Amino acid sequence: MARRRRRARKQLDLTPREIQIDSLAHDGRGVGRGEDGKVVFVDFALPGERVKYVPVMNRKSYLFGTTIEVLEASPHRIEPKCAVFGQCGGCVLQHLEPEKQIHYKQQALLENFKKIGDVQPETLLAPMVGPQWGYRRRARLGAKFVPKKGGMIVGFRERNSSYIQPTERCEVLYPQVSNLIPALRDTLGKISCNDKLPQVEISVADNATVMILRHLETLLQQDLDLLTAFAKQHEIQLFLQPGNLKSVHPLYPPSPEPLYYRFDAFDITVEFLPTDFIQVNGGINDRLVATAIELLDLQETDRVLDLFCGVGNFTLPLARCAAHVVGVEGDRALVDRADHNKALNKLNNLEFHFGDLFKEDMTSESHGGWLEQSFDKVLLDPPRSGAAEMVKRIPQFNPSKIVYVSCGPATLARDAGVLVNEHGYRMTHAGVIDMFPHTAHVESIAVFEKD
Incomplete structure (x- = not known):
């Protein structure tokens, strides 16, 4: 048997080079073109800057590099607060003014809407911002x-x-x-x-x-x-x-003692286990829940469906404002915790169900009948992979308004394209949520309405 010849790996040329940075990639790297026309992604470089960089990884159509000297600085460059910024992988944008961080995140959201979903919001919401430091819980x-x-x-x-x-x-x-x-x-x-x-x-938590x-x-x-x-x-x-x-x-x-956080505006206490998912930024989460409920424009007679509900972060406050609320979650342990929180807050107009929300066909599951119900309003807060299967089902619930909270702009854009271009909804509002300042992570919210 003939031996397979291993392709010789070309040694990376580590010679420092200069480049003009034209834009910012979605991961926070500066983007420019090298002398050979190849796209170059450069760590810690900002649009409008000319930097000297050293290559760290070479691919056929692009190159990764890291900045070693800023030759012409952007007016929006600032001194990072963290002593290990540049070495630690937690933050990538501390060298950029917070206002400009929001600008680029908003730009990334709109680009995803256009390129992936072929949609644009009728109204751009003001960015949801909070403290820049000491926010991560x-x-x-x-x-x-x-x-x-x-x-x-x-x-x-x-x-x-x-x-x-x-x-x-x-x-x-x-x-x-x-x-x-x-x-x-x-x-x-x-x-x-x-x-x-x-x-x-x-x-x-609020108490520990x-x-x-x-x-x-x-x-x-x-x-x-x-x-x-x-x-x-x-x-x-x-x-x-x-x-x-x-x-x-x-x-x-x-x-x-049980861990909890409070929504004082709704007189709601949410208990959780140390291993449970909760939103990283407590201050922004308070505003996010209040804003989502405001955007849903809830009426006392509304029936509301909350998909990917977790321990009840949105569901419990929703129950203070609507006639009846149904929360669905794909983790049985979180459903149990949500039921506990329902009893803790003495809510009788609320029910929680287990459901694999990524499964195309749930008709044979014991889902408690929620799939056959109709709802006036729907709220979704899926993981980064989005809600492709549930978005397909939206017409069967017949909601007049949908609020979609997203931690992945690409999957939000994909799902928005289905809601608008296939199901006949209008994307009336969208905006960014600064859940993770100084990172390239883009959290967002979008509102869909049917006339």
């Missing part, structure tokens, strides 16, 4: 014991790398969490299996701060004592995770 910190770097390091992954960037503080985390990083690092470094502690999950420590080896009693002392000193709830998510259990306190 959920995060996953990586941990690794590296003797060559002095022992235990804690932080986020490096940009374009699986390595962990050592971090003393994080400017976008809630301050009470950011301030704990050095003490957390020192404590983990003293654990007997400190080389088997890959990550720490963090959640901040929680950490979940993943450990790949059994902890000794001295380790448990050390971690308990850390939790007591810093007044946090500390959970351990020796295996999968089902293995998560409390260390201190042994019986922690």
